[in-house]
Amino acid sequence: MSDALLAITLVWGFIFLYAIMASMDFGAGFWAMTYIKKEETNATKIANSYLSPTWEVTNTFVVGLVIAIYSLFPGAVFTIGVALIVPASLILVLLCIRSAFLVFSHSVEKYEKALTYISGLTGLIIPGLLISVLPITHLGFVEGMRGNEELNLFKLFTSPNEYAFMGFGILSTLFLSSLLLSDYSKQADEMKAYKIYRRDAMITGPLMLVMAMMVMITLKSEANWLYEGMMKNSALLLVSLVFFIISGVALYLPYFSKREVKGMPRIAVIAIIIQYLVGSYVYGIAHLPYIIYPNVTILSGFTDPTSFRAVFATYIVGFAILVPGFYYFWSIFMKDQRRKFKRRQMTN
């Protein structure tokens, strides 16, 4: 594998990780808002307790991702920077307000309601904007010569593909997060919340699949090169569909314990993550060699080989130190949350 390919794989890995983490984060915000009036179900509480510890890491991950792109593909920075200035600025503003109020609401009780609405609404808008980055990179709307490029916003917002992606992004966020929250509430023995989130997953899942089909149909007419590329791996696309079906089955399956509750959300979560992994791999491999079609390729954007080696070494060292640390903390935290929930239930 060439260095550039290795580097873009790393970037893809980061984007995938971020997409999963952020979907859960943003989706949880939306669900917390949706169920704010249904206090007896604890659905909002579950979503909020999930939200609070993750934002710092998710926020830092945004920066980490941006840094990964410009340190591995500096030649792409100018075009990417110009193309994304409007959508990325909007994302930043919304993200900033969201994170800040998340923190403030821990100290000021009366912010809690405002936070729920802020994080709920931004939980829908931000994923829609984030996913727009993909059509921007493949639709070829970044026009002009190097140094004077500009994103044609009119073309972008009249493109059906852009809207198909937005719908896909938003529904994926809702689907992934409701799945995760159903698993999470089952772990915490919150059966009312579990039932709600399981139902939500059952609704958003098929809708997400419909949007994925829309994405493919619009791709065929608007970015045929990408569509053709993806179809070369149609077998893998089928595999991803199979994992979607597995997760559906896992949700409907009767639960083997004595409880009255159906479904095995844990299996569904894992199957869906695999589905996305496979799907995004097919998209990514078809997208190569372009970073931004047709302006920048991974080779034209790639960094200096000496820099690459140094940067790559820091990744290895950094991850070797951090991954065990975070795993340890995460396990403490999850246990702590569950304990808290149980304690709260007992006092109720």
Place this chain on the structure above:
Amino acid sequence: MDHIQMARAMFGTNMAVHIIFATIGVGLPMMMLAAELMYQRTKDLQYVVMAKRWTKTLGVLLGVGIPTGTIAGVQLSLLWPGFMEVIGRVMALPFQIEIYAFMIEALFMSIYVYAAEKIKPWARVVSLFFVAFGAMASAVLISNVHAFEGTPAGFRFENGEIVDVDPWAAFFNPSFLVTAGHTALTAYTTGAFVVAAVAAYKMLRNKFGTTEFNFHQKALKLSIVLGLVFSFLTALNGHATTQHLYREQPEKLAAAEGLFETKDHAGLTLFGYTDREAQEVKYGIEFPWVLSFLSGNSFDTVVTGLNDFPEEYWPPLYVHILFNAMVIIGSGLIALALFALVWNKWLKKDTYPRWVLWLFVAAGPLSVISIECGWIFACTGRQPWTIYRMLSTADSVTSYENLGFLFTMFILVYIILCVSVVFTLLYYFKRHSVMDDIYIAEQKDERLFDSNS
């Protein structure tokens, strides 16, 4: 405003907001660590309460610090893609490592906050040490990029292409240590004086001898000692920084001092403003020969004036005022802390006069103003370059020109954040008084810390 100025204003506004929270975010963990160590020495529970309240404050401040930092990190590539292209190729390491430093800080902060009662006091000190270390390391690494902009190393341009890249040579560029050291030391100084300001204000509001008064006096004493140490070290480091400027960015030094003619026995001018037409500093107080001595340790040192550089290379001349403000405030802080220490230790007074307390109240905001002046001086003083003599600001900026709308949007967000962070702090601490916290600390079975991340 043309679009370069707009982009500079936009990024500058972000930095101006971020730097307040980033600086205190480095300074406060050091104070928390000091308080925990004081507890180890004295076994006085009030120090634990102090650390707890500062932790809470830090938690709230991070609510602005992290999002504005996220904006800074992303906006760099959005507004300055030409600059980040070079940075990505040559100077990516500090950004990379900074992410890890930040993660270490966040990780140990969570351990400190979540597990404070479950772990042993020494483990608490260890986790705080890593919090402080992570915060300081982030600041040092990011300042290193700034150092590189002033004294680039590890690459050269050949026919517009970047060649001979050596990322570690870029990392250890000539002014790395002085610049990064300056950031760290001034952050500690600011942390100490911001704490001192709050403590002094609370002492003025409480009766002498009450528990609350004593609590705040302990905080004030602690911050006076640390403030003195770090402001003094800042002065020493500032001297070294000036000598670096003299050698590596002489036009920046000349602009800072308003020096037009190259000469030996050059004087140092305090106050006043630089008059471009008259080629001198008006209404200033000149200390003859001092500048030469400060620049090269001898009065014979020849200091290059602005006239020896083409005028398009001149930094804006108002940097003289910024440089002065920074130096004067810094010196004032040393004097104030020294006076208070002598008053307390050698004159054995059991408290401070009210006017000294009021000076401390002023010292907190002033130290932040000094930080702002220093950063604006450091960055505008490098104009017209983003990378000194290598890459101009005009070549760095985005080609997107309609920045006005985005700028307005960001300003609104910063206003909302700054207002609500003040409101949040006031609201929280009004409802959680020192007395409550001390009471809770004494009832050992209650949880002293609760989640605030």
